[in-house]
Amino acid sequence: MNVSQILLILRARRKIILLTLLFTVAVTIAVSLVLPKSYKATSSVILNYKGVDSLTGLTLPGQLLPGYVATQIDIISSKNVALRVVDALKLAQSPTVVEQFNEATDGQGTVRDWLAELLLKKLEIVPGRESSVVEISFTGADPQFVAAVANAFADEYQQASIQLKSDPMKKATSYFDGQAKVLRDAIEAAQSRLSKYQQEHGIVSVDNRLDVESNRLNDLSAQLVAAQGQLMEASSRQRMASGQSGESPDVAGNPLIQNMKVALSAAESKFADIAQRLDKNHPQYQSAKAEVDQLRADLKAQTRITSNTVGNNAQILMQREAAIRGALAAQKTKVLELNRTRDELNVLQKDVENAQRAFDATSARLSQTRIEGQAEQSDVALLNPAVVPVKPAGPKILLNTAVAIVLGTMLGLGLGFLLEFFDRRVRSRADLADALDIPVLGVIDWRQSETPRRSSRFNGLFPRRSNLSINS
Incomplete structure (x- = not known):
């Protein structure tokens, strides 16, 4: 099938193509007008990661920095943060929400998990292309609700990031606290052995006595x-x-x-x-x-x-x-x-010194982990809080219409070719030659000439030899 055949098919099926296009556009416009308006609120947070911990002053490994933003995005879109948002906004305490949950799930699962899944479906997180700013967007029918949810996600993400840093430190604090007690007992035991040995041998200062x-x-x-x-x-x-x-x-x-x-x-x-x-x-x-x-x-x-x-x-x-x-x-x-x-x-003094050195190191690490566990500092800062949107974010009639035109055109063309496939007709000499598998000797033009110069309405009954198509 060449280009001329395709154009003839499109010309012949133009009505069905146009009807399909018009129907698609009309349905899209009608659906866009019928659909409820949706609003979108966006809250921006900035990730202040410089490779140096603000509390301890330790430098983070350079290979961990490229995946830092991706990790924070995963934390924002985690179910843990979503559950925090549900609890912060007290959504699970609404009787209406509980009734909707029972209708949707037949009472299977929990309201908190169901709400968290719904919030995550309408949540959109967009990181900056070459910056450390992350936009947290939420879409819904109520403008005040979407702004509250977007801000709640930003706030709970900050609290979650703090908790993710403080919880391991608290566990480490408990561990180091136990180790400090064990090492303190070891120091006391070593010091007791040293004192007992000095008393048994009457040693006051072994170095001075040895010199004398x-x-x-x-x-x-x-x-x-x-x-x-x-x-x-x-x-x-x-x-x-x-x-x-x-x-x-x-x-x-x-x-x-x-x-x-x-x-x-x-x-x-x-x-x-x-x-x-x-x-x-x-x-x-x-x-x-x-x-x-x-x-x-x-x-x-x-x-x-x-x-x-x-x-x-x-x-x-x-x-x-x-x-x-x-x-x-x-x-x-x-x-x-x-x-x-x-x-x-x-030897006994070395045991005391080693025990003291281990106890001092453990005490220093215990103090540091206790401070880190009690710190409420975070590398995340709220840049722009979400405001109540005034204009709806959707449905976008112009965009939907443009997309409907493209899709309608493609659908019309596909429908036209599909009808042509099931109802193939002769529209040119090439179609006749392909269908009958015989050469075309001439073409009869059934259109009436404006200035008839011949009594016969045959035009080119015997065409030139170069116009004949012979198939073997």
């Missing part, structure tokens, strides 16, 4: 070294004094022995002089000899006494060195015990 004991250990170590040196020297003097007392510096350096040696030397000189002059039986000889013998005996006795004194000094130094060595060993044991006590005490 360490200093004492160092002093004993120095005293032991000094005592060992003195003992070695005294042992050498003792050996020399006991072996060759005459050569011992302690014996030789004794003033009494030196005086006795001087006296003995003088007596020996006197005795030698008397021995040359007198016989051994002479009283002076015997007296001088007795004096020499007495001095020698006294010198020997004094030398022995001095040697014994050196030995006694060595014994005293040996005992002192042994005492210092024992004190040093005891002090080492004491310092090691203090180190062990300090290590155990450090």
Whole structure:
């Protein structure tokens, strides 16, 4: 089917097409005039999302921001918000509404859910193209009612957004409160163990005590070294004094022995002089000899006494060195015990510090979550409240008429082609050739010519060869 055939069909079926178009437009206009007027109220809210929480100052992840507006739209159109609107406007308490609910649902379900579904069907939410403004529109027959519902949706959405933020914080507050009590008990238990350990070991300040004991250990170590040196020297003097007392510096350096040696030397000189002059039986000889013998005996006795004194000094130094060595060993044991006590005490102190640190962190988080749970702040602000509409939003007669013209035209064309399909007629040479499957040799023009020049009304009985259509 070519364009000329389509035009011939449209020309032939123009009446039915026009009638269909006129009928569609007339019905649309009549229905638009009969339908009740509907009013539309719009409330605008702005979403102040900047990526930073106004209360805690925490920065939100950047990947969450693109879906923020879509999430808020889902919250506005949620059944939770719709139920809040029903409760805020007290729609479920109206006897008329309850009667309508019973008629519509036969008493199945609840009035609140039924009203919420009806409100959501007439609710329209339009986000800004490149802004954070969201328009909440509601359509209905009563202008005051639609304005009230639109404002109620905006208000309840703000309250719902606050609740959605505060409810998790309240649950977290309860959790952190329980954890804080547990950690407080842990601190008390750790502190009790630390105090008991200090009392059992008599520890007031382990660090100061350890410093004193360490200093004492160092002093004993120095005293032991000094005592060992003195003992070695005294042992050498003792050996020399006991072996060759005459050569011992302690014996030789004794003033009494030196005086006795001087006296003995003088007596020996006197005795030698008397021995040359007198016989051994002479009283002076015997007296001088007795004096020499007495001095020698006294010198020997004094030398022995001095040697014994050196030995006694060595014994005293040996005992002192042994005492210092024992004190040093005891002090080492004491310092090691203090180190062990300090290590155990450090472990207990670390337990107290860790418990305190965990308790402080939990207390800080508890304070923050409690503040967030009690906060009534929201990222949503009412930009333009809905006002009572003066002009109805529908039905729009001009728009409906334009749409009816388009639809009527399409319906008329479809109806015309449908009738042509069931009642196909010959409207051109091509139709005749297609129907009979034979070539067309000529066309008879049945229209009367204005200036008849021929007696015959045949026009082009034998057309030119180029106008003949032959089908094999």
